[in-house]
Amino acid sequence: MQRENLIGLEEICSHHNVEPSFIHSLQKTGLIEVIVISEAFFIESKQLPQLEKYIDFHYSLDINLEGIETISHLLQRINTLQKEVILLQNQVQFYQSNK
Amino acid sequence: MDFIDYYKTLGLTNKASDREIKAAYKKLARKYHPDLNPTDKDAKANFQKINEANSVLSDPKKRKKYDKYGKDWEHGEEFEKAKRSQSTHQRAHSASQSGGDFSDFFESMFGGNATGGRQVQFRGEDFRASLQLSLLDAYKTHKQILTVNGKAIRISIPAGIDNGQTIKIKNHGGSGMNGGPNGDLYITFSIANHPDFRRLGNDLYTTKELDLYKAILGGELIIDTLAGKVKLKVKPETQNGQKVKLRGKGFPVYKKEGKFGDLFVTYNIKIPTRLTDKQKELFTELSKT
Structure with missing residues (x-):
């Protein structure tokens, strides 16, 4: 993994003014992957938007970890269902144009 | 510009305590936060309304001014900019909501800086656009220039994009506030029908027309595909409505280079018309066999 794609946990915590323990809790639930290199913690930059979302849920909306986990699963399901809706809409359109 | 009742927005009366305001805001924010309502187009607008109401009512100075002038806000005294700065909670974060858009009413009463002295970074607004493509456009990876909010953006559209599919163009949404990141641009594609291919x-x-003789005796047929003309062998005794599959002659699979779906050809057997007497005679003969 390339080092330039990693962001230090300390940097994230100081920028967002959050406790490292919160990010470690997200890691324990599997919501965020934390990478350890020479005893320092990092996250991949591609995970940052997701992490910022969780920070916002927790610190701005007072949603606890269990709530964030549930929301994350439900949002994934919405995403899957949305794809299914598009697929079905296209099928309906296909069969209607067959009439 | 209309007066906005911020208390009503939060479902409160003007007697509400700071605690009640905070609780009402949190409750509504959890309900309307755009990240929690990805399919609700109105969620962002609703969230901005409650955000704006909260930014006024949770700030004692702004609330005082709002309460003092109320509906007569247009005749209110000039608000001293220096007094706006606040020493409250300084947490800088790149919130994923777009909180930068405040109403004309708010801007007029409190100025453009929604957050007073707080240097809260806000991510820019996400833009949504729709783009219509022909089936042929969607068949090939191509570049297209779009104009979004007066800015020309060159995008690459991968072959195989589906009707109704949305792609995200990072950082091409609205500008972030106070150094926050730009929003993203979401483009939803609408693929128009093609006269010959579904x-x-x-x-x-x-669907391909097939003459009766070729259907009975078999032969060769040239058919058009999106990749060009293809020679097809017609089996003897082909039935009307019979389908043949041309493997790999369908649509490209999205973001899987070199992979294609299949093309299904349905035969529509054409019965000859204006038969000569001789032909009728021959058909009569055939019917007796």
């Missing part, structure tokens, strides 16, 4: 997923469907 698409279902990665497969294409077409």
Whole structure:
């Protein structure tokens, strides 16, 4: 993994003014992957938007970890269902144009 | 510009305590936060309304001014900019909501800086656009220039994009506030129907007329596909409505280079008309065999 794609946990915590323990809790639930290199913690930059979302849920909306986990699963399901809706809409359109 | 009742927005009366305001805001924010309502187009607008109401009512100075002038806000005294700065909670974060858009009413009463002295970074607004493509456009990876909010953006559209599919163009949304990141641009594609080909997923469907003699005796047929002309062998005794599959001659699979769906050809057997007496005679003969 390339080092330039990693962001230090300390940097994230100081920028967002959050406790490292919160990010470690997200890691324990599997919501965020934390990478350890020479005893320092990092996250991949591609995970940052997701992490910022969780920070916002927790610190701005007072949603606890269990709530964030549930929301994350439900949002994934919405995403899957949305794809299914598009697929079905296209099928309906296909069969209607067959009439 | 209309007066906005911020208390009503939060479902409160003007007697509400700071605690009640905070609780009402949190409750509504959890309900309307755009990240929690990805399919609700109105969620962002609703969230901005409650954000704006909260930014006024949770700030004692702004609330005082709002309460003092109320509906007569247009005749209110000039608010001293210096007094706006606040020493409250300084947490700088790149919130994923777009909180930068405040109403004209708010801007007029409190100025453009929604957050007073707080240097809260806000991510820019996400833009949404729709783009219509022909089936042929969607068949090939191509570049297209779009104009979004006066800015020309060159995008690459991968072959195989589906009708109704949305792609995200990072950082091409609204500008972030106070150094926050830009929003993203979401483009939803609408693929127009083609007169000869119908698409279902990665497969294409077409109908081809076949003359009666070729259907009975078999032969060869040239058919058009989106990739060009293809010679097809017609089996003897082909039935009307019979389907043949041309493997790999369908639509390209999205972001899987070199992979294609199939093309299904349905035969529509054409019965000859204006038969000569001789032909009728021969058909009569045939019917007796």
